[in-house]
Amino acid sequence: MASDHTRSAILAAAERLYADRGFGDVTLRDIVADANVNLAAVNYHFGSKDELIAELFVTRSIATNRERLRELKAAEEQGGGRAPIEVILHALVGPTLRGCLGPENQRSTAARFMIRASIESVPPIRRIKNREIDHLRKFVSAMRRSLPDRSDVEIYWGLNFALAMAHHTIRESERLTKLSEGKCDLDDVEDVIARVVSVATMALTAGKAETRPPARALARDTR
Amino acid sequence: MASDHTRSAILAAAERLYADRGFGDVTLRDIVADANVNLAAVNYHFGSKDELIAELFVTRSIATNRERLRELKAAEEQGGGRAPIEVILHALVGPTLRGCLGPENQRSTAARFMIRASIESVPPIRRIKNREIDHLRKFVSAMRRSLPDRSDVEIYWGLNFALAMAHHTIRESERLTKLSEGKCDLDDVEDVIARVVSVATMALTAGKAETRPPARALARDTR
DNA sequence: GATAGTTTCATACAACTGTTTGAATTGCAA
DNA sequence: TTGCAATTCAAACAGTTGTATGAAACTATC
Known part of the structure; x- marks a missing residue:
């Protein structure tokens, strides 16, 4: 030791x-x-240097993935093996966003590190990210169970767009703040999560007869 | 000379x-x-090396931006100064996606270069991207004109999500193909564009009474 | 307190990087 | 052809990088 x-x-x-x-x-x-x-x-x-970077990234990465799966499992158990799509998406993007966003002044080193990793994408980190596919498949399965009448193609696109919104918002958070002159509050993480989940849910359920009223409305802003 | x-x-x-x-x-x-x-x-x-990289990126970049504005201008002129949101979003993400995606075997060097630039984000390129905000503001204005009863916050989030889906799909196109085992056809660029535009439109018009039937259905796949 | 194993340290290594230099060469105009 | 500028070239420069080495210092066990 x-x-x-x-x-x-x-x-x-x-x-x-x-x-x-x-x-x-x-x-x-x-x-x-x-x-x-x-x-x-x-x-x-x-x-080596690369192994140091890899260890840093893996540590934070498996923490996020564990939290994702924990939320997913809890949701499916509660729903008897079939969770609502909003909750699945929430489990998918919630931990990531929560781990990177939040009040800037009190943002942890780990969070800022993960933002960097999301922006710069250096070789050892890319290698690890490529192994993430198996992890994502678990969400694909859960989404299939949740939306049995949606085709695989739509599931994949929905997943892709959900991750897109989450990661891009993290990566470009600074630019979005500047572009919106502070009107988009990226410190309100739960609001950001709700927005991403809401849009991704719409993407996955559009055109369905059984379109239940969205759990959370997209609009929750002022003015 | x-x-x-x-x-x-x-x-x-x-x-x-x-x-x-x-x-x-x-x-x-x-x-x-x-x-x-x-x-x-x-x-x-x-x-310098950085100026070489910058010149490469700027060349392709202004080509894309010019095409974006051309489409936007055409749409607004045709609509008497107010273009439908779908068309604005189409002008925003269409040129980018068309410039990077498409049949892999015949993908141009320029396209593959832009994908790299989207993935790796080296300093000289980051500097140029940061100057892109003014360009985006033109789309914000057009979107405001198109959706006068939507708040600025929603406009910004809609723009953010549209760019998110486009860029992430480009950046992770390889992974999406692998994850979906080829079921997501990234060579059908116009289909990809339609999907992004469709979801972004929903994000921007959700909850509105005047939700006209979506111009293009999200579903256009087989099985 | 000697010993064996672990950890630290100063230092050197070897390779690679973008950039500069100053002389040679070329192209073109007078 | 002469002269002048633009261009090319081989070579070296100056700095940085991650990594390896072998001796020294430490730690714990017997």
Whole structure:
């Protein structure tokens, strides 16, 4: 076991620096300086720079995925194996958005790191993201059960658009704030989630006779 | 004037290499080797590597933006200064999607380059994208005219979601194809555009009394 | 307190990067 | 042809990068 101290000091420093300045601008020397450890410590504890980045991303990633599946499982159990589509979508995009957005002043290092990872997409992170497909298939299955009369193509497109809105909103949150001159409040995470879920639900249920009134209205804003 | 030959050989080689292997893996030496010119030629003709990348991206970018505005202007003129929201959204996402998607075997270098630029987001490109806000404001204005009873917040969110679906579909086209096992046909660009426009339109008109029947149905698939 | 295993450290390595330089070459006008 | 500018070229530059090394320091066990 030994004194994990150096190891976690590196992880903390790396996460902070990557979050603040991005992957392109931060070298191993920056990290070890910030962590007050020796240069060789990174390769000793992690093997390589890429493995350090991978570990950072995987840690946060599996936390998000676990939360996603937890919400999904809870919803399906409550619904007797078939959850409403809104709740499934909520389980899909909720944890991601909650993990990245929120009041900027109190935004965690982890959150800012994940935003960076979403924007810059460096090789070790891309590799991990590519393994996410199996995870998504679980949501495809749940969506199929929820909407048995929708075709697979529509399910896939609905999933794609849901993830699109969530990730793009995270990635371009700064630009959206600037474009809207602050009118779009990205600190109200639950509102953002509700908006994404609402639109994705419409995408998946449009044209159906059994279009129940949307659980949450899209409009919840002022003026 | 002189013999533009070297200059355009560099541009062509750079675009091709970046498209194939991404920005991270291509060095100036790779480019000049591929273009059969001297290493110093890049700095002589473009000033720096970043300016070369910027020129590549700007060229394609203004082409897309011009096409967007052309479509928008045509639509508004035909509607007497007020275009239907579907047509505005079509003008917004159509050129981008058409410029990046399409039959893979005959996909142009330019298209593949723009996909890369959408995925990797290197500094010189990010700088240019940040200047895109003024361009987007023109669409905000058109959308306001088209939907005078919608609040600004909803307009901004609708625009955000429309761009989200378009860009994410481009960026993750490979993954969507794999996830859907080919069932989502990303080569049928006009179908993709119709889907994005349809969902974005729903997002912007949901809850309105005057919800006219959607111009294009979302469903157009088999099985 | 000697020993074995782990961890830290300073330092060097090797390779690669974009950029610059100054001389050679070319193209064109007078 | 001469002269001048634009262009090309080989070579070197200056800096950075992640990684490897081997000795030193530490830690815990017996």
